[in-house]
Amino acid sequence: MLKETLDNDFILSNEEKTEILNKKNDYEDARASSIEALKIVQKKRGWISKKAIYEIAKILDISASDLEEIATFYSQIFRRPVGRNIIRYCDSVVCYMYDCEKIRHFLENHLNIIIGETTKDLRFTLLPICCLGNCDKAPTIMINDTIFSRVTLKSIVKLLELHK
Amino acid sequence: MKKILRTSETHPLTWWLNENEDVVWIQEYKKNGGYCAFEKAIKTIKSEEIINTIKNSGLKGRGGAGFSTGIKWSLVFKNSSSSVRYLLCNADEMEPGTYKDKFLIEKIPHQLIEGMLISALALKVRRSYIFLRGEYIESENILKKAIFEANEYGYLGSNVLKSGLSFEIFLHSGAGRYICGEETALINSLEGKRANPRFKPPFPAMAGLWGKPTCINNVETLSNIPSIISNGSEWYKNLSKSTDSGTKMMGFSGKVKNPGLWELPFGITAREILEDYAGGMKNGLKLKAWQPGGASTDFLTPEHIDLPMSFSSISNAGSRLGTAIAMVVDHTVNMVSLVRNIEEFFSRESCGWCTPCRDGLPWIVSILRSLEKHQGQNNDIKILEQLCHHLGPGKTFCAHAPGAISPLKSAIKHFRSEFESGLSRSSIISVKSIEGIQSNME
Numbered sequence: 001m002l003k004e005t006l007d008n009d010f011i012l013s014n015e016e017k018t019e020i021l022n023k024k025n026d027y028e029d030a031r032a033s034s035i036e037a038l039k040i041v042q043k044k045r046g047w048i049s050k051k052a053i054y055e056i057a058k059i060l061d062i063s064a065s066d067l068e069e070i071a072t073f074y075s076q077i078f079r080r081p082v083g084r085n086i087i088r089y090c091d092s093v094v095c096y097m098y099d100c101e102k103i104r105h106f107l108e109n110h111l112n113i114i115i116g117e118t119t120k121d122l123r124f125t126l127l128p129i130c131c132l133g134n135c136d137k138a139p140t141i142m143i144n145d146t147i148f149s150r151v152t153l154k155s156i157v158k159l160l161e162l163h164k
Numbered sequence: 165m166k167k168i169l170r171t172s173e174t175h176p177l178t179w180w181l182n183e184n185e186d187v188v189w190i191q192e193y194k195k196n197g198g199y200c201a202f203e204k205a206i207k208t209i210k211s212e213e214i215i216n217t218i219k220n221s222g223l224k225g226r227g228g229a230g231f232s233t234g235i236k237w238s239l240v241f242k243n244s245s246s247s248v249r250y251l252l253c254n255a256d257e258m259e260p261g262t263y264k265d266k267f268l269i270e271k272i273p274h275q276l277i278e279g280m281l282i283s284a285l286a287l288k289v290r291r292s293y294i295f296l297r298g299e300y301i302e303s304e305n306i307l308k309k310a311i312f313e314a315n316e317y318g319y320l321g322s323n324v325l326k327s328g329l330s331f332e333i334f335l336h337s338g339a340g341r342y343i344c345g346e347e348t349a350l351i352n353s354l355e356g357k358r359a360n361p362r363f364k365p366p367f368p369a370m371a372g373l374w375g376k377p378t379c380i381n382n383v384e385t386l387s388n389i390p391s392i393i394s395n396g397s398e399w400y401k402n403l404s405k406s407t408d409s410g411t412k413m414m415g416f417s418g419k420v421k422n423p424g425l426w427e428l429p430f431g432i433t434a435r436e437i438l439e440d441y442a443g444g445m446k447n448g449l450k451l452k453a454w455q456p457g458g459a460s461t462d463f464l465t466p467e468h469i470d471l472p473m474s475f476s477s478i479s480n481a482g483s484r485l486g487t488a489i490a491m492v493v494d495h496t497v498n499m500v501s502l503v504r505n506i507e508e509f510f511s512r513e514s515c516g517w518c519t520p521c522r523d524g525l526p527w528i529v530s531i532l533r534s535l536e537k538h539q540g541q542n543n544d545i546k547i548l549e550q551l552c553h554h555l556g557p558g559k560t561f562c563a564h565a566p567g568a569i570s571p572l573k574s575a576i577k578h579f580r581s582e583f584e585s586g587l588s589r590s591s592i593i594s595v596k597s598i599e600g601i602q603s604n605m606e
Binding site: 026027028029030031032033034035036038039062066069070073074075076077088091092093094096097128129130131132133134135136137138142145146147 | 257258259260261262263265266297298299300301302334336337338339340341342353354355356357358359374415417418419423424425455459489491493494497502505506508509512513
């Protein structure tokens with residue numbers, strides 16, 4: 001229901017259009033700005049709907065299927081609504097040795113969701129991520145744009161409270 | 165633990181760092197002689213001379229493969245098929261266990277920019293891109309500010325230092341996917357396509373970004389350029405204790421007392437780094453295995469710990485130096501579980517372009533999961549070994565699958581009994597041995 005409403009209401013704002021057109025100038029070919037364009041729109045809306053694909057493709061003057069191909073390939077582009085806060089826990093080899101699986105189970109139980117899901121109140125989405133380049137400070141989680149080092153189950157609870 | 169005394173004579177990459185290891189912005193960078201190498205190059209040195217200096221210095225690519233930077237540059241330089249050519253900085257660091265490029269970008273961003281400027285000058289490049297990993301938000305903010313500063317000081321733009329030359333650096337941040345670090349996949353991704361690797365030849369030096377001659381260098385490689393130009397190739401060679409020139413960002417993570425990374429000369433032994441800099445294993449833990457440079461390198465054992473950290477010595481021991489950012493495994497870790505974690509990563513990150521990688525890696529994960537639960541079938545280890553063969557070098561489109569099976573193959577070699585103990589007792593008794601690959605996927 002939520003998905004359909006957001007999808008049908010989609011219109012690119014002037015601000016988004018300007019930002020995308022500016023980005024186009026960085027490249028020899030407009031298609032190269034696809035990822036940036038998707039990220040620009042996602043930054044404000046949280047995710048990329050089907051209608052958004054058509055609208056962004058139009059402004060970049062590329063085919064919607066080309067853009068769809070990009071949007072489905074890259075892990076940071078979301079194709080369905082996500083929570084207000086994205087929690088990514090690092091499950092790479094060093095964090096693994098620092099019990100990242102316990103962190104994952106704790107988050108799943110605490111939020112009552114499994115990886116890839118969003119809480120009912122739309123507050124959190126839980127995703128895995130590969131090495132955040134923070135191995136000397138493992139274990140690591142990333143909430144939205146911020147990386148948190150040497151986290152413990154206790155500190156994670158505090159971090160979650162800070163993200164409404 | 166050893167404290168490093170960093171000087172410009174001994175630590176070309178990190179001597180710029182201030183006491184607090186805060187970002188070295190342009191004022192501090194210039195105060196200590198930053199951008200002098202570029203100014204020297206733009207005024208007095210010709211392209212060929214710069215390329216020869218880099219070639220003679222013996223600098224090898226620091227992304228993992230270790231190809232000669234000077235030779236790579238001369239291939240681009242010699243290609244006169246187009247007046248438009250590109251320089252790409254590979255900052256898509258995503259190898260599990262690796263955190264060196266992030267450090268260099270976030271601490272000394274102008275060193276990278278100066279390295280790119282000198283490279284662009286040598287290769288006659290006007291437009292360059294830094295392909296930065298999307299998750300490195302802090303690095304993105306720091307690079308944006310540093311590029312802005314370099315513009316303000318006249319090092320970038322249409323009339324660099326009033327010389328009439330024009331250089332531009334664009335920051336392109338990715339959207340996730342390990343494969344973007346492979347140089348041809350990086351080009352595809354930058355062009356706004358799926359990051360599938362491209363068939364080689366033509367190599368990027370011949371036809372790269374938008375079909376133009378393109379040079380792709382890693383962050384650490386480019387960060388070495390200014391000091392080589394300032395101090396010369398002989399000086400750079402003499403920094404090393406081995407046949408590989410210069411210094412390298414090296415480190416240890418895992419359960420060591422002081423995980424981290426340090427700029428050290430090639431040829432230093434892994435034991436010296438582990439004990440003198442990383443402080444040794446945490447109390448009560450014994451070293452069981454280690455990876456010399458990222459998740460895609462073969463496991464080595466404690467008997468290899470006295471090996472010098474250099475491309476050839478690690479390769480002779482059956483592994484790869486890779487990123488030289490090493491990781492230890494302690495005696496409490498089960499190798500089957502650890503390898504399962506590594507293979508899950510590679511399986512998740514396969515771009516899906518070629519069948520052995522796309523189908524083989526999930527198959528490996530599935531077998532390792534059952535071994536982990538002691539529910540393995542009689543032939544599982546044999547199947548894993550056959551899969552290692554079918555995903556090995558030359559069998560797949562790019563190096564993703566060969567990289568993925570390196571830790572598996574070496575773990576089976578060194579810790580076979582742990583894999584054998586993952587077989588279920590009943591399967592050993594009831595299942596007959598079957599030759600050839602048989603799917604055991606659920």
